[in-house]
Amino acid sequence: MTDLDPERMKRLFYKSGNPHFKSTRQATIDSGIADLFPGAIIDDYTFDPCGYSMNGLLGESYFTIHVTPQPSCSYASFETNAACEDFTELIQKVVEVFRPRNFVVTLFANVHTAPAVRSHFPNEILGCRKTNKMTIEFENNYKLFFSHYTAPEKRDSRGRKLVYVVDSPTHSSDDDN
Numbered sequence: 001m002t003d004l005d006p007e008r009m010k011r012l013f014y015k016s017g018n019p020h021f022k023s024t025r026q027a028t029i030d031s032g033i034a035d036l037f038p039g040a041i042i043d044d045y046t047f048d049p050c051g052y053s054m055n056g057l058l059g060e061s062y063f064t065i066h067v068t069p070q071p072s073c074s075y076a077s078f079e080t081n082a083a084c085e086d087f088t089e090l091i092q093k094v095v096e097v098f099r100p101r102n103f104v105v106t107l108f109a110n111v112h113t114a115p116a117v118r119s120h121f122p123n124e125i126l127g128c129r130k131t132n133k134m135t136i137e138f139e140n141n142y143k144l145f146f147s148h149y150t151a152p153e154k155r156d157s158r159g160r161k162l163v164y165v166v167d168s169p170t171h172s173s174d175d176d177n
Contacts, residue, residue: 001098105147
């Protein structure tokens with residue numbers, strides 16, 4: 001996921017004096033990450049001055065998230081081996097946590113589960129439209145399903161493209177030169 005919602009990313013800036021950051025655990029809760037797999041054991045960490053990483057376990061399943069929250073290069077990754085009958089709901093929950101402008105969904109499936117996996121790629125997820133899709137077949141009876149989604153550009157009432165300006169805790173006037 002790239003071009004993450006800057007307001008949602010403020011709580012992941014671990015820096016002295018940042019009023020949006022309370023603690024690593026609180027960032028996990030406030031961001032919605034803790035709600036992705038309720039009851040999971042989560043080992044989370046925030047980096048100074050910014051960045052977030054976590055690993056979670058729920059039974060035999062794991063999930064991991066890594067975040068670079070800076071507006072100029074925001075990025076988040078999410079990976080899991082959790083078995084879901086329908087990944088669409090999980091994908092929507094993850095997208096809601098980060099509200100990216102662009103994201104990719106990749107699912108691996110064996111030949112027995114591949115027909116059901118196709119339904120996990122709707123044409124739109126929370127306002128983001130599918131722009132590309134691809135299926136790759138491997139020799140070992142597995143398939144990779146790939147889809148790219150993007151949100152429409154936001155424009156003001158005069159049709160000008162809106163640009164996010166974020167007062168991040170790491171921003172200084174020296175960066176403008």
